Amino acid sequence: MKLQNLNEVPSQDVTMEGSSGCQVKWLVGQPEGAPNFAMRQFEVAPGGFTPKHSHPYEHEVYVQEGQGVVIDGDQERPLGPGDVVYVAPNDIHQFRNAGPTPLKFLCIVPHVPKDTPVTLVPECEAVGK
Amino acid sequence: MKLQNLNEVPSQDVTMEGSSGCQVKWLVGQPEGAPNFAMRQFEVAPGGFTPKHSHPYEHEVYVQEGQGVVIDGDQERPLGPGDVVYVAPNDIHQFRNAGPTPLKFLCIVPHVPKDTPVTLVPECEAVGK
Numbered sequence: 001m002k003l004q005n006l007n008e009v010p011s012q013d014v015t016m017e018g019s020s021g022c023q024v025k026w027l028v029g030q031p032e033g034a035p036n037f038a039m040r041q042f043e044v045a046p047g048g049f050t051p052k053h054s055h056p057y058e059h060e061v062y063v064q065e066g067q068g069v070v071i072d073g074d075q076e077r078p079l080g081p082g083d084v085v086y087v088a089p090n091d092i093h094q095f096r097n098a099g100p101t102p103l104k105f106l107c108i109v110p111h112v113p114k115d116t117p118v119t120l121v122p123e124c125e126a127v128g129k
Numbered sequence: 130m131k132l133q134n135l136n137e138v139p140s141q142d143v144t145m146e147g148s149s150g151c152q153v154k155w156l157v158g159q160p161e162g163a164p165n166f167a168m169r170q171f172e173v174a175p176g177g178f179t180p181k182h183s184h185p186y187e188h189e190v191y192v193q194e195g196q197g198v199v200i201d202g203d204q205e206r207p208l209g210p211g212d213v214v215y216v217a218p219n220d221i222h223q224f225r226n227a228g229p230t231p232l233k234f235l236c237i238v239p240h241v242p243k244d245t246p247v248t249l250v251p252e253c254e255a256v257g258k
Contacts, residue, residue: 001201001202001215001220002215003199003212003215005211006211006212007211027191027213028189034187036239037166037189039237060156062168062235072130072132082134083133084134085132086157088161108237110166
């Protein structure tokens, strides 16, 4: 068993193409020996966004703090604390902070083999501007 | 994509042997088509506890509210908001509310085949009394 507090886990900048103002904390994952999936916390700064993309694996998301939107294909859906999002494999999605404070959410993801294709939606860089 | 708020998800009583005062909300799981793992929220009433047990699959836990302890084998470790617990396969574990308000945590679990063995630790019923 491993027990730690979120505040003890270092943040890393998200450098993925199409993202802006995002940091990630890997809370549980392969370094802990987790056999199947990883728990991460994302923090998106006001005005920031994750990439608009799709991939052949799912996300299970729990919104902790802040106000945002999730792009669901061509639709924009408001997002706030206590919201739960299931992003199915191959769903086009993007998380954007639409409020004045950080948008924080947990995002659980299966362990993804290297070279798994991620398809960036071309207009993703324009969306957040 | 499925988006819903925690408040819209019905609570179910946890009837598992060795538990007391626990409710669960299934936030994402097989009904949503999730291929690998399920997200649940547990709410443990003051004085309540989950079973003291072990099983051959993992938990990834995020504590949202309240004060509790997690039993880690023979050890009792305090638990509060922002704590992250990785329960490895076959770890003996129990979550207990040690405070005056509900203990709420997310618990993510792989989809577990029926008839997966769960070993209840005999003294579990005495622990919470």
